[in-house]
Amino acid sequence: METIRIMHTNDLHSHFENFPKIKRYIEDARAHHTEQEFYLFDIGDAMDRAHPLTEATDGRANIDWLNSLNYDAATVGNNEGLGNSHEVLEHLYDDANFPVILGNLYEEKTHQLAEFAKPYLIIKTKKDTKIGILGFTAPFILTYPLVDWDIRLIQEMLPKWLGELQKQECDVIVLLSHLGVSMDRMLASKYPEIDVIIGSHTHHLFEKGEMDNGVLLAAAGKYGYYIGTINLTLDDNKKVVDKHTDTQKTADLPELAGDKEWIQHQLDTGNRLLSSKKIANIPNDLSSDFHNENAVIQTGLDAIMDYTQADAGVLSSGLFLKGLSAGVVTEKDLHDMLPHAIHAMKTTMRGADIWWMIMEMEKNRPYLRSHQQKGMGFRGKIFGELVYRGITIDEKRNVYINDEKLQMDKEYTLALLDHYLFVPYFPAIEIMGKNEILYPKFLRNVFGDYLKKKYPM
Known part of the structure; x- marks a missing residue:
């Protein structure tokens, strides 16, 4: 048997006021988990220029915070994809210590996948289980071309990259989906070979998950109000025999001394940088x-x-x-x-x-x-x-x-x-x-x- 824990965040939208609690909860889970493997993913829209620090740093402050938690991978939301110029997005992840998994955003001029992205990721566990990670963002076909991106439809790209994972004999497939709940349910109905779809974009919350056609759907709402946890159990043949998900309400986590000061410092820093211009x-x-x-x-x-x-x-x-x-x-x-x-x-x-x-x-x-x-x-x-x-x-x-x-x-x-x-x-x-x-x-x-x-x- 093999046990795997996956934690996830989505649609944080620069709500820095929830970040101290989220950080402690995830760090504590990583330090004390009883499963054999532990992974952490973000499903996009981590940044939002409504926050002064995000605006002042073009989102780099958000990437710094993600770096501090050592995410295993992240995908891109429309706030990253369309809230930045082409050049800013190209360099947003220059200092990221995690891979960006995004299989449907291409350079308009060269028709190559965005340089900062990988179409998929294969993680090998200590027991040699292959976990294939896919990532897609909502294909806003009217607006991405306006910033010189060629955005591809999911029905075109998912079969392509899913096929690559199947060729490489992945035992578990996880989709990081910044596509919305309706698309997630549709994909579950068509692709039962996907084990887990971690959803976002429509800010939906599955407190205990949703099982569709044997595919586990997970989602943690919006703004860091919840943190998601998925537990997988595999048999000796590397087949998933149990999967379930849970969410933790951030407001129920303890506030510690220094939290308010840290949150205020992010705001003050952003305002100071903007005021200097x-x-x-x-x-x-x-x-x-x-x-x-x-x-x-x-x-x-x-x-x-x-x-x-x-x-x-x-x-x-x-x-x-x-x-x-x-x-x-x-x-x-x-x-x-x-x-x-x-x-x-x-x-x-x-x-x-x-x-x-x-x-x-x-x-x-x-x-x-x-x-x-x-x-x-x-x-x-x-x-x-x-x-x-x-x-x-x-x-x-x-x-x-x-x-x-x-x-x-x-x-x-x-x-x-x-x-x-x-x-x-x-x-x-x-x-x-x-x-x-x-x-x-x-x-x-x-x-x-x-x-x-x-x-x-």
């Missing part, structure tokens, strides 16, 4: 109140209009978590104000389709004004008020672009956000728009570039 010197306060004469959202509209060179634009007030004070503006100020993983987008639409989009916006306006928005890269609280630039409507529902009545067959360009494409409130954008999402800059970077140009230091 000066962007512009603005002559007056910019208010977060969209009614104000000097509303920050109006400068935001100036910025995206300048960036896209569009005919008209739209932003929502809930994006701006605070205003800016007159004087020097730093990267910390911009990050505090716009922590979102959201990009500017240039959309081309016929006048008739713009009319439909504006009617959708007007219909949803009262609901969105106080709607608590979550997901889609949004890091605020409410969606807020829609504010137009160059768009007006009269009492007969006629729409005007820059004071000229909309021509139904004429094409216009609009400065929008990719967020408005992904949320379900304005379907005309997805259905009728020719949408050019402008990667890799986040909205705060576009805003900062505009301030630099208009109010240089």
Whole structure:
């Protein structure tokens, strides 16, 4: 008989406040486990630029923390894959002391697997059992090409790399899946030769696991709220005869002296680094109140209009978590104000389709004004008020672009956000728009570039 313990984290999203407890729990488990083998994996989205230290270090602080726990392997989430420029992602793992297992991200120019990644990993135990590790990330086919990556579909790549593990006669196969719970269940139904799928991306929690078609599904929720443990028992023929999983709620673990200080130090360090990077010197306060004469959202509209060179634009007030004070503006100020993983987008639409989009916006306006928005890269609280630039409507529902009545067959360009494409409130954008999402800059970077140009230091 052979016993194996696998511990796993996923979707930590830079929630450093949970890291001290997670670290102690895993280190204690590694020091005192009774199984013959012990392995530790992360299933992606370890970083999130909403945290100042992650933003200031381009995620390197997160890799340093993973290094401190000596992970055996990790895969990549969309926050690593799409929250970084191509160059930053290429070098994110330069100092990692663990392999990155990722079988579906390729260089767009060379069509070779990303240099920082391995398609699979084979671990040999003391009893010569071969454990094959696969890793895949959610294939966002619309956005990865915008940062010069060729993202491949799972139905194309899983059979290829699974076949390689089977050729090498792996006894146990584990999939590190940043694909979401629906895809995990589908893969379990099609590939019973996989022993364990450790899931993430959709932030689902399987406290005691889920068995689908003989495949054990494990998942530890989000933000480090839980830590997962999987136990495998193999017979003398290296066949898995028992597998089960459990999760530990991090909040139930003891807090020790020094935890709060460590957590605060991460925040302070990030803020200090961001504060040291000066962007512009603005002559007056910019208010977060969209009614104000000097509303920050109006400068935001100036910025995206300048960036896209569009005919008209739209932003929502809930994006701006605070205003800016007159004087020097730093990267910390911009990050505090716009922590979102959201990009500017240039959309081309016929006048008739713009009319439909504006009617959708007007219909949803009262609901969105106080709607608590979550997901889609949004890091605020409410969606807020829609504010137009160059768009007006009269009492007969006629729409005007820059004071000229909309021509139904004429094409216009609009400065929008990719967020408005992904949320379900304005379907005309997805259905009728020719949408050019402008990667890799986040909205705060576009805003900062505009301030630099208009109010240089």
